[in-house]
Amino acid sequence: MSLHPSLQSYADAWTHSIEAISELVTPLVEGEWNRATPCPGWSVRDIVSHVIGLDCEMLGDPRPIHTLPRDLYHVQNDHQRYMEMQVDVRRHHTAPEMTSELEYTIIRRSRQLRNESREPGAMVRGPLGTEETLEFAMRKRAFDVWVHEQDLRVAVGRPGNLDSPGAYVTRDMLLAVLPKVVAKDASAPANSAVVFDVHGPVEFLRTVRVDADGRGTIDGAPSLGPAATLSLDWETYVKLACGRVTPDAVYDRIKTEGDLDLAQAILHSLSTTP
CATH class of the missing domain: 1.20.120.450 (dinb family like domain)
Structure with a gap:
């Protein structure tokens, strides 16, 4: 075998x-x-x-x-x-x-x-x-x-x-925890959606949706009226999600739209590696 x-x-x-x-x-x-x-x-x-x-x-x-x-x-x-x-x-x-x-x-x-x-x-x-x-x-x-x-x-x-191949494994690992980051850690409001638009060597567009009970899910469909949208490059996303930089240190590389307080809360909750 x-x-x-x-x-x-x-x-x-x-x-x-x-x-x-x-x-x-x-x-x-x-x-x-x-x-x-x-x-x-x-x-x-x-x-x-x-x-x-x-x-x-x-x-x-x-x-x-x-x-x-x-x-x-x-x-x-x-x-x-x-x-x-x-x-x-x-x-x-x-x-x-x-x-x-x-x-x-x-x-x-x-x-x-x-x-x-x-x-x-x-x-x-x-x-x-x-x-x-x-x-x-x-x-x-x-x-x-x-x-x-x-x-x-x-x-x-x-x-x-x-x-490289490891980058796509990393993308999937980080996407898997995004619903918790948005719904629980950043306390996004019920019945809201947050869009992540990541560009660069690894690109993806994902929407995290928070239901009436405060539970988060993620999908690839765009949201017509998201509470917040975060646009950033892949390298910056990885560094934030892996705790290598603070949001303040790379703020010039991030574009946020919608509820800016929610966007800030998400960025400060994005680091999920121990």
């Missing part, structure tokens, strides 16, 4: 992004691994450590036994502490150690994916002792690796791959 067809797009997206990450960081000299990235609190080395660590967990490797320092300002909750463990344990690794472990992890994970025979609904280990389906875990890995590829591209000044 081989990888289930419904999982292949996630494997392809992961492969594309992980190979791009390897290409980005392999030429870096030691000092460049300490460059800051848009991901709060993490350097280039930290992001690569995170990517390695989570793929090792997908392989079933045991998590490191390690005590975190108390002065990590960006670590505020259990989820962040969980993620920081794989990062902090590698903070003093050299550039050759990092690239070697990355390449070895890519080889192991690629072999695992080629031989993967489990069904999409098979349960696998998730963060903090949770369980999740294999399909969700692979979709989340493709999303995570693409977002971190973009973090690294910003850090090393090599933009690109904004429309």
Whole structure:
């Protein structure tokens, strides 16, 4: 048996992004691994450590036994502490150690994916002792690796791959949470609609509709009288939704129409990554 067809797009997206990450960081000299990235609190080395660590967990490797320092300002909750463990344990690794472990992890994970025979609904280990389906875990890995590829591209000044396979997985992951963002987090009024018009390498027009009970749904049909419309480019949308920038920092790249207070509330609720 081989990888289930419904999982292949996630494997392809992961492969594309992980190979791009390897290409980005392999030429870096030691000092460049300490460059800051848009991901709060993490350097280039930290992001690569995170990517390695989570793929090792997908392989079933045991998590490191390690005590975190108390002065990590960006670590505020259990989820962040969980993620920081794989990062902090590698903070003093050299550039050759990092690239070697990355390449070895890519080889192991690629072999695992080629031989993967489990069904999409098979349960696998998730963060903090949770369980999740294999399909969700692979979709989340493709999303995570693409977002971190973009973090690294910003850090090393090599933009690109904004429309690669991982970008479309990311689009779908971010769209899935938009109804909650609009209806619950931003408290859009009942019986209203909000339109998102995103342009650039990845384009989409989506309408989030809030029903009489305050529940949100999303579709691709335009709304004739939306409460608010938000127009922005794909890169800005990703950076907002992944908490890489604040709305105030990119306000000149966003066009809002209709209820401006609601639009502001949505923009400030858009960041949904832990």
